[in-house]
Amino acid sequence: SCQRIVPSNTDFAFQFYRQANTQEAGKNIFFSPVSISAAFALLALGSRGTSQAQVLEGLAFNLTTIQKKEIHEGFHHLLLLLNRPGSQVQLSMGNTLFMDKHLKPTKTFLKDVQKLYRGKVVSSSFQNSTEAKKEINDYVKNKTHGYINQILEDLDPNTLMVIVNYIYFKAYWENPFNIKGTHKDYFHVNAKTSAEVEMMVRDGFYKAYSDRKLSCKVVQIPYKGDVAALFILPNKGKMKQLEHALTKKTVSKWERSLQRWRMELHIPKLSISGTYDLKKILMNLGVTDVFSDQADLSGITGNPDVKVSKATHKALLKIHENGTEAAATSSIDFLPHSAPPIVKFNHPFLLLIVDQYTQSILFMGKIVNPT
Template sequence: MMKAMVPLCLLVAMLHPNVYSLTQTDHHTDQPEATDTQEQHSLEVDPLESCQRIIASNTDFAFQFYRQATTQEPDKNIFFSPVSISAALALLALGSRGSSQAQLLEGLAFNLTNIQKEEIHDGFRQLLRLLNRPGSQVQLNMGNTLFMDKHLKPMKTFLKDIKKLYRAKAVSSSFQDSTEAKKEINDYVKKKTHGNINQILEDLDPNTLMVIVNYIYFKAYWENPFNIKGTHKDFFHLNAKTSVEVEMMIRDGFYKAYSDRKLSCKVVQIPYKGDVTALFILPNKGKMKELERVLTKNTVYKWERSLQRRRMELRIPKLSISGTYDLKRILTNLGVTDVFSNWADLSGITGNPDVKVSKATHKALLKIHENGTEVAAANSIDFLPHSAPPIVKFNHPFLLLIVDQYTQTILFMGKIVNPAEK
């Protein structure tokens, strides 16, 4: 028998149907997300300690995904949210069984002899709770929503678990009217990303049974903004032969930085207000591919340990870049094959093994401006000596990591090859 297909998209995931009818269900109306106050009543270990168990694997996955993305598009901008992809796929693993589940978790860089599945899911529960922590100066909202066809009957335990572990809620939808369902999902993502991502779904098969939407929205301001009056036109060198004109921001101030002579690159850490920092990595001209080959979590840990505060004149291009990825292609290369095949077992979702993932998509967007991730006029002055500082100019391809320092989670990762590319 042919299996149903599950387009899984990130910002989205989808389930495609089977040949026999699915009985009507009445228990997947909008549900409130689990609140921190509810969680605090349960006896539990320190949330930071619990989420630390999954951070190393999440970081390994981030670099594995980056390698796949850059192999597929070697000379293109790259930008994605590894933690967003990990959370959506771990949620899918929660509804998977057998080798489908093992491949998903191993594809997310978990060694299942060293960590229990329950520890992984609890790690994500605590991580999502800490990333969405109230009172932070960074606006970071991340969550999952399942749009389920009104004829699909999900298991109550699955609905309960996704709410408790992944801050996910289920919404009843009618996929037979695919135009209206597509609009409903796109409008939802647009709202959750504050208008930044208008269309995550371009088409929607009327046979779809479920769409899993994972969204992440990030807005933050530099601890020390760039002065808008200093921004000027300059050239960014895509390669030895080609340049484009960009708006170059400029700031003379103190930053934590490190020159890695062995890897021929400079690393500059720019703090946002709150617990999030951006790590800008500038390889020497022509050295990007060598740097990419040795890019691992240990390399980044070494850089972070080696950073020292120093004065510099920093020049960084304003930019707005996005990345859209076929997750099915990348995950298949990482050994996650069963969920996309007739061997798929997603019986943890419906109690029925006859569905599979047919499509998986991720989309992420970044804007960098003088005041952080959104334009706003502001001035900040460091008291500087009258000598001229060294200039660090990001005027050729560079790497970027945006890291939540509190949990040591890579929120976003990218390579800026052409800041002028829309």
């Protein structure tokens, strides 16, 4: 079942975060760890030998304690649960392998990609790289309801295979913020810079925790459906210390320690996106063979002389009064006449969006500047 793979996916999320953070110090970070894990697990399905071991180990799997078959079955189960119908959250996640039309994927691989990963293989003519790039961009735009309109900036004409991973997420807060309360305020990007933001405000009950050791506040804001956002606000100057302590253990301690409090919560409206060159980050995590001439992807085509030329990930999030999309009418909690403590997210903070049902981290980010 998917519980066998979720702990590794979580470890991978934090490893990826550290890599992204090293590459883009002082910038916003936003990505979907669970969908990157799924994309590379799909690649492992078609890899053999060292190539395969590197990919799975790079995804934080310990191959002495879990079998490859269990990993793939775990993802199969996880994807079924995440794309579950009847949930109030719209979540569609997909992986597509664009392959040069001269390459013929094996029947077994096509069947497994479809069955285990709900994945697709699309045949492309990469010789005409402008045309191929447009085809891939249009494909993703269509799959994400026009949300992500350009996943690829450039494409090398010698490309034989591109992995594209997309995730579309739309959800509504369990308790929307009242649009009337939204006002202009300042967000302190760093000691020298402030940006003007639209600040949403809501007086209500939230599950929260103050971590004295890490000097941060954690507030959980539930979406309708089984998904919740965890907003983590370090005290000024404590972000590095917080990032250093970001592990599976820390987050589960926070989740266990949450208690309901009344507060006046201030959160900026935001629209952020992150685009990552997965090849670069995964190579830093020890996954090198699949991108080089040592690649053995013979499980995909039957012959070993193919490598992955490009792997890209793009994730996008909008947060506003009603959740992650569209306009809101709002409900009010009836509260006693006393002033609650104010919790104001007006300097850099971290954000985790977690599927409570599977305990999977759907998105993870650092908001340094919400504008």
